[in-house]
Amino acid sequence: MTVVTKPKVVLGVSGGIAAYKACELLRRLTESGHDVRVVPTDSALHFVGAATWSALSGNPVSTEVWESVHEVPHVRIGQGADLVVVAPATADMLAKAAHGLADDLLTNTLLTARCPVVFAPAMHTEMWEHPATQENVATLRRRGAVVIEPAVGRLTGVDTGKGRLPDPAEIFEVCRRVLNRHSLARGVTTPDLAGRHVVVSAGGTREPLDPVRYLGNRSSGKQGYALAKAAAARGARVTLVEANTGIADPAGVDVVRVGTAVQLREAVLKAAADADAVVMAAAVADFRPAVYAPGKIKKKDDGGAPTIELVRNPDILAELSADRALPGQVVVGFAAETDDVLANGRAKLARKGCDLLVVNEVGERKTFGSEENEAVVLASDGAETPVPYGPKEALAETVWDLVLPRLRPST
């Protein structure tokens, strides 16, 4: 008889107002077959009591190292875990973890865990932006922890800003991906993009004609979002430059919103300054109206239509490839072709000078807006990797698998 053991997850809860949201994360983890041990801090118990954690997890709950000493819980809980997720992670908890303090059960567990660790910080914007917190986050990321970027929105009281705990469903998704990758590569405890900064662009630019009209395209942004989420789950710090997608911010990702090709260029070049890889999945308009009409363009009295003059937009992919912000920076492009897909793709790869080009066929009902994609990834060294029809997440993983060996050595 085969005994299937459930993955062991430690859910650390520290003392933030968002502690109640960890109940939802706990439910999602237990209902999807994980054995969850909740380790709250003393402060966390001011917000949600031990009875709730114990009843929801089906496991004992304690905050300090002096209970059940014969079981040596300060060592065993961390050693036996397949994943530790701290949600919410207070500024205090990030500081303790970064500096290796061990004054309660959770901080001891963080020191003894050899599995992947995910932090979901939540705090007021001022606390999050404080250089002390930012340095602690950078330290944790450098060591391989996944620190999810907080969301922007309503905070405790009347304040709004960055620092809100991401949606528990998003945190769960990050945990699931981290666990999947970890169990695929047992023995590798650091996610493979840990310590890397990657930039992804997503969506489609809109080039305004007048205050009510624009030239746009059908890109939904789903492939770019899949790339950003996959990179975050693999431990990267991710900047997502998104144009007109309307998709909610993914957890663990810094989102920069733009509208036009010129704005997208500026945001991508800025983020690329210290990036290990840039993936241009956005559909950037090749042309824009030469003149922006400050008032709505009217119908002509003689029944004719206006002539719109277009000018070329900057070629961001070619520019990124020619002027790499860092030596060895990996640049990936996407080619959406309607016919002669591979031949056009090869020509585009040579013309743009990028390292990888994801070539896919697009059409009114193909690729744009759909959940699936089919592509061939062409590499500058001549390699071709076909990716069969499947979810955009699968293509995203393949792209990162191909980026990984091309990255410059980590510093």
Ligand SMILES: Cc1cc2nc3c(=O)[nH]c(=O)nc-3n(C[C@H](O)[C@H](O)[C@H](O)COP(=O)(O)O)c2cc1C
């Ligand atoms: C009502 C209230 C809400 C708080 N919310 C947060 C929060 O969201 N994030 C945070 O970092 N600290 C927050 N704090 C402060 C922490 O509770 C405090 O720093 C505590 O020492 C954290 O302990 P711990 O990290 O051991 O859980 C809050 C405090 C109070 C009284």
